[in-house]
Amino acid sequence: MDPRELYYLNLTRRRFLAASAQTAGAALGVGALSSILGAAPASSSLRAARFPPKARRVIYLHMEGAPSHIDLWDYKPALRQRFDQDLPDSIRQGQRLTGMTSGQSRFPVAPSLFRFSRYPNRQDGAWISELMPYTAKLAHELCFVHSMHTEAINHEPAITFFQTGNQQPGRPSFGAWTSYGLGSANHNLPTFAVLITQGFGNMQALSARFWGAGFLPSEHQGCKLRAGGDPVLYLRDPAGVTREDRRALLDTVEQLNETEFARTLDPEIRSRVEQAEMAYRMQMSVPELTDFSSESEATLEMYGPDVKKPGSFAANCLLARRLAERGVRFIQLYMRGWDAHNNLPSEIRAQSKAVDQPQAALLADLRQRGLLDDTLVLWAGEFGRTVYSQGALSQTNYGRDHHPRCFSVWMAGGGIQPGISYGKTDDYAYNIVENPVEVHDLHATMLELLGLDHEQLTYRSQGRDFRLTDVSGKVIREWIA
Amino acid sequence: MDRVKFALLALALASCSTSAPSPLAVQQAPAPEPAQASLYQGRIAPILAERCGTCHGPEKQKGKLALHTPPAILAGGSDGPVIVAGKPKQSELVRRLHLPLADEDHMPPENRPQPSAEEIAALENWIAQGAPFDGGTGAPVPKPAPQNQVTGPLVGPADPAALAALEQAFVHVEKADPTSGLLWVDFAANAPKWSDAELAKLLAPLAPQVAQLGLARTQAGAQTLALARRMPHLERLDLRGTGIADAALAPIAGHARLESLVLARAKLSDASVEVLLGLPKLARVYLWESGVTQAGLARLAQERPKLAIDSGDETNTTALEVEPEPKFTSEAPPPGAAAVPAGAPAAVAVASLEPINSVCPVSGAPVNKKYMIVFEGRVIGFCCNKCPGEFWADPEKFRSKLPAN
Structure with missing residues (x-):
C-alpha cells in the first residue's frame, strides 16, 4: 500500500471519534460501518473472517515440558507384558533420539505404572489414566487426538513450533495471530493474556517470545499477568498521582507521538500509543479482574484448595474463566514441569494432581455459564515421551525421554465434536498408525473454528506473506461439530 | 490494504x-432437479458453467474454447478437440483436470475454485458414455453447498450512528456471520455499569440486525428484554449473572427465533418456566444458580424433552470399566513377522539390524555400528559418518567389497 494512503487510514480511535463527532450523516455512517469491518485499529474485527465462527475465544492449556501420553491418555495394555523387553527395531525404525538417551546400551520398554479406566464418551468410551480422575469424568466433552506429531525433538524449538508454526524464533504466536485476526472484544483488557504456573517436576526455560507478536504490530503480543503482587507491573499510579494527572500526561505524550508519527510513519509509534491507552484502561479493569472475592465458595471449592494460591494452576484456571467471560480472545496457561526424564511416576503424580481438578472445574464452570459453546479449550504439550525408559527401569520407577513421533492432545467446546477420539498409535505408543495430525493441521482447524481461513490470515513482512500455518495445514473436518 | x-x-x-x-x-x-433432465442438462452443463464458464463461456473464450453449448464443446479450442467421446482418458478436458494443481496447464487455474472429485467423476462418466447431449445415465451427485453462501437471512445495513455510539462506548460489535448483515453485540467490557435503560437505548436502532446479544453481568431488565423480544433475528441471548427476575424476563416470551438462552446466576423462580415454554425455537437453556428449582427443571424437561437444559449439576460419570491392578511381566513374544501387515513389500521387513559386513566397504576400516544404512534390503555398516555418503554416490563401485549374500 502507498504509505500516504496508510497514513490517512491510520486514524486513532481518539481522532476518529473526534472527527466523526463533528461530521454528520453519510460520511459518519461509512466510517462507522467500515470500522466494525476492520478499519479502526482498536477494533479490527473480522480482518480475515470467512466462515461463521463457532468459537469466539481460545483457552490454551499448554503443558510445558511434554507430558507423557503413555501415562495419561494413550492406553496400551499390551505393554504390561513387555516389561523390560528391548524396544524392537521394527518399532524404533532407526528414528533419531535425543543426546540424552542415544548413548544408552538398551531401550527397555517401560509400561505405564498407572491404572486406566474406560469412561463414557460418544464412541466406545475413552481410556484415561487414574492420574486424571476429574478430567476423566468429562470424557463426553473432550475430543482426544492421539496422533499428533511434531518436527522438533527438544523443548525450545518444539514449543516455538507449536506456538508459532515454525521452529525458528521470530514468528508471531498463535495468540498474536488470533488477536490480529479477530481483534479485541474488550478494549479494557489485552486481547491475548498469558498466565504461568510453576511446576513440580523437571522444568525447562520459558521464553517470553513464545507469546510474542513477531512481525505483527506489537499490540498483539501476549500480556503476561503475574502471580504475586501486582498482576501487571507499574500499573498502579504512584502515590500522589491522580487519574486526571495520568490522563493529562497521556494526552500530552500522545500529541508528541502524533508529531513523530507524522514525521516517520513508524507503525510502532501507533502500537505504543495503543498500549499506553490500554494500560490506562487496565488500571481500572485488572484489579477487578483478579479480585476473586465475588466468587462463591462453591465455585472456589470446585477448582480445588490451591485456588487461593495466586499463580497456582487452579487460580490461573479460575482467572482464565474470568478473562473468558470478559471477552479476552486468547488465554494461554503455561503449566511448567512435565519434563520427566527421571522419576517420572512421582513427578507426573504431582503434576497431574495440580492440573486435573482445576482444568475439569474450568470446563464445568464454562459449561454451566453457557461459555463453553463458544470457548475453544486446547490441552497440549509440545511433544510426547518415549515408551522406553531413560535410565534405570524398575517395577516402581522409570524416566522417559522426548518423543516427537506421536503424542496426545485434547480439545473441548467451541464447535469441537465432543466425546470422540481421533487417530491411533501402534502398540508401543511410538508410531502413528492412523490419521496423523501435524501441528499445522491443528492450527488450521482451530483458526477455522474461530471463523478464520488459515490460508487467508496473512501478514506481509520482509517482502512476503506469512501465515501461522506457513505453507501447510489442512482443516480436519472430523473434529468439527 | x-x-x-x-x-x-x-x-x-x-x-x-x-x-x-x-x-x-x-x-x-x-439447483435444477437432475432427475428430469438429460445427464448433460441436469449435471454436466451446470458443472461446466460453474467451473469453466467464466473463461470458457458466452463472455470469454480463452484459447478459443467455449463450453456452454454442445456445438462449442464439440468444436474444441485452438489446441484441438477437448473431448474424445467414449474415452475420458484421452480427452484433453479430463487430462487437464487431473494435472497437478501447480502445473501451468491445470484447469481450472490454481487460484480458481476447483471441481470436486464427484464432479470430475461425473464428467468422466459422461464422456465414457459417449458424451451424449440427450439422455445418458449417471447417479446424480448432490451438489455441495457453496462456501460463503449466505447462511443467515439478509437484513438491511445497520444504522451507522448506532454503531458509532456502541463503538464510542467500548461495546463490542462484530458480524455474527461474515456473509450476512447480522451482528453479535457484547457488553462484556464494563458490563456492570450498563443500566437497563442505557442498554435499551443503545440497542434499539440495531434491533433488526442483532442475532447474538451478550448482556452478561449487566443490569439488563424489562426494558432491554422487551426490546430483545422485537429483535426478529435474535438467536442467542446471554443474561448470565444479571440477577434478572421473573418480571424482567417475562417480555421475552413468545420470541419466535431464540435458540440459546443463558440464565445462569439469575434471580428467577419456577414462574419463568412458563416463559421458557413459550419460546418455540429454544434448543439450549442454561439455568445454573438461576433460582429455578428441581421441580421447575423437571417440568421443563418433561414438557420439552428435546431441550438441552444445563443446570450445572455435578456429572456423576462413573467408569464403564476399570483395568485390573497392572502387573508387569515380560511374557509377550516380541513382535515378529506377524507385526508386518500381510502383503507389505518384503524390503520393509529387515530381519536384523546387524550389519552383514565387518569392514567398511569404502575405507576398509572396521565397522562401527553407529553408522549403518539399508541397501537392497541388507544392512551395511561403515567406519564413520562420511563413508555412507560416498557409498550412496556410486554403490556399484563398492559392490565387490560387500559379502556375497
Whole structure:
C-alpha cells in the first residue's frame, strides 16, 4: 500500500471519534460501518473472517515440558507384558533420539505404572489414566487426538513450533495471530493474556517470545499477568498521582507521538500509543479482574484448595474463566514441569494432581455459564515421551525421554465434536498408525473454528506473506461439530 | 490494504442489500432437479458453467474454447478437440483436470475454485458414455453447498450512528456471520455499569440486525428484554449473572427465533418456566444458580424433552470399566513377522539390524555400528559418518567389497 494512503487510514480511535463527532450523516455512517469491518485499529474485527465462527475465544492449556501420553491418555495394555523387553527395531525404525538417551546400551520398554479406566464418551468410551480422575469424568466433552506429531525433538524449538508454526524464533504466536485476526472484544483488557504456573517436576526455560507478536504490530503480543503482587507491573499510579494527572500526561505524550508519527510513519509509534491507552484502561479493569472475592465458595471449592494460591494452576484456571467471560480472545496457561526424564511416576503424580481438578472445574464452570459453546479449550504439550525408559527401569520407577513421533492432545467446546477420539498409535505408543495430525493441521482447524481461513490470515513482512500455518495445514473436518 | 478493501466491501454491502434483486439471494435458488433432465442438462452443463464458464463461456473464450453449448464443446479450442467421446482418458478436458494443481496447464487455474472429485467423476462418466447431449445415465451427485453462501437471512445495513455510539462506548460489535448483515453485540467490557435503560437505548436502532446479544453481568431488565423480544433475528441471548427476575424476563416470551438462552446466576423462580415454554425455537437453556428449582427443571424437561437444559449439576460419570491392578511381566513374544501387515513389500521387513559386513566397504576400516544404512534390503555398516555418503554416490563401485549374500 502507498504509505500516504496508510497514513490517512491510520486514524486513532481518539481522532476518529473526534472527527466523526463533528461530521454528520453519510460520511459518519461509512466510517462507522467500515470500522466494525476492520478499519479502526482498536477494533479490527473480522480482518480475515470467512466462515461463521463457532468459537469466539481460545483457552490454551499448554503443558510445558511434554507430558507423557503413555501415562495419561494413550492406553496400551499390551505393554504390561513387555516389561523390560528391548524396544524392537521394527518399532524404533532407526528414528533419531535425543543426546540424552542415544548413548544408552538398551531401550527397555517401560509400561505405564498407572491404572486406566474406560469412561463414557460418544464412541466406545475413552481410556484415561487414574492420574486424571476429574478430567476423566468429562470424557463426553473432550475430543482426544492421539496422533499428533511434531518436527522438533527438544523443548525450545518444539514449543516455538507449536506456538508459532515454525521452529525458528521470530514468528508471531498463535495468540498474536488470533488477536490480529479477530481483534479485541474488550478494549479494557489485552486481547491475548498469558498466565504461568510453576511446576513440580523437571522444568525447562520459558521464553517470553513464545507469546510474542513477531512481525505483527506489537499490540498483539501476549500480556503476561503475574502471580504475586501486582498482576501487571507499574500499573498502579504512584502515590500522589491522580487519574486526571495520568490522563493529562497521556494526552500530552500522545500529541508528541502524533508529531513523530507524522514525521516517520513508524507503525510502532501507533502500537505504543495503543498500549499506553490500554494500560490506562487496565488500571481500572485488572484489579477487578483478579479480585476473586465475588466468587462463591462453591465455585472456589470446585477448582480445588490451591485456588487461593495466586499463580497456582487452579487460580490461573479460575482467572482464565474470568478473562473468558470478559471477552479476552486468547488465554494461554503455561503449566511448567512435565519434563520427566527421571522419576517420572512421582513427578507426573504431582503434576497431574495440580492440573486435573482445576482444568475439569474450568470446563464445568464454562459449561454451566453457557461459555463453553463458544470457548475453544486446547490441552497440549509440545511433544510426547518415549515408551522406553531413560535410565534405570524398575517395577516402581522409570524416566522417559522426548518423543516427537506421536503424542496426545485434547480439545473441548467451541464447535469441537465432543466425546470422540481421533487417530491411533501402534502398540508401543511410538508410531502413528492412523490419521496423523501435524501441528499445522491443528492450527488450521482451530483458526477455522474461530471463523478464520488459515490460508487467508496473512501478514506481509520482509517482502512476503506469512501465515501461522506457513505453507501447510489442512482443516480436519472430523473434529468439527 | 485490508482497510481499503473492507471500506469498499462495506459500501458494496450497503448498496446491494437495499437494491433488488440481490445477487446474494440468487445463490439460494434451488439447483435444477437432475432427475428430469438429460445427464448433460441436469449435471454436466451446470458443472461446466460453474467451473469453466467464466473463461470458457458466452463472455470469454480463452484459447478459443467455449463450453456452454454442445456445438462449442464439440468444436474444441485452438489446441484441438477437448473431448474424445467414449474415452475420458484421452480427452484433453479430463487430462487437464487431473494435472497437478501447480502445473501451468491445470484447469481450472490454481487460484480458481476447483471441481470436486464427484464432479470430475461425473464428467468422466459422461464422456465414457459417449458424451451424449440427450439422455445418458449417471447417479446424480448432490451438489455441495457453496462456501460463503449466505447462511443467515439478509437484513438491511445497520444504522451507522448506532454503531458509532456502541463503538464510542467500548461495546463490542462484530458480524455474527461474515456473509450476512447480522451482528453479535457484547457488553462484556464494563458490563456492570450498563443500566437497563442505557442498554435499551443503545440497542434499539440495531434491533433488526442483532442475532447474538451478550448482556452478561449487566443490569439488563424489562426494558432491554422487551426490546430483545422485537429483535426478529435474535438467536442467542446471554443474561448470565444479571440477577434478572421473573418480571424482567417475562417480555421475552413468545420470541419466535431464540435458540440459546443463558440464565445462569439469575434471580428467577419456577414462574419463568412458563416463559421458557413459550419460546418455540429454544434448543439450549442454561439455568445454573438461576433460582429455578428441581421441580421447575423437571417440568421443563418433561414438557420439552428435546431441550438441552444445563443446570450445572455435578456429572456423576462413573467408569464403564476399570483395568485390573497392572502387573508387569515380560511374557509377550516380541513382535515378529506377524507385526508386518500381510502383503507389505518384503524390503520393509529387515530381519536384523546387524550389519552383514565387518569392514567398511569404502575405507576398509572396521565397522562401527553407529553408522549403518539399508541397501537392497541388507544392512551395511561403515567406519564413520562420511563413508555412507560416498557409498550412496556410486554403490556399484563398492559392490565387490560387500559379502556375497
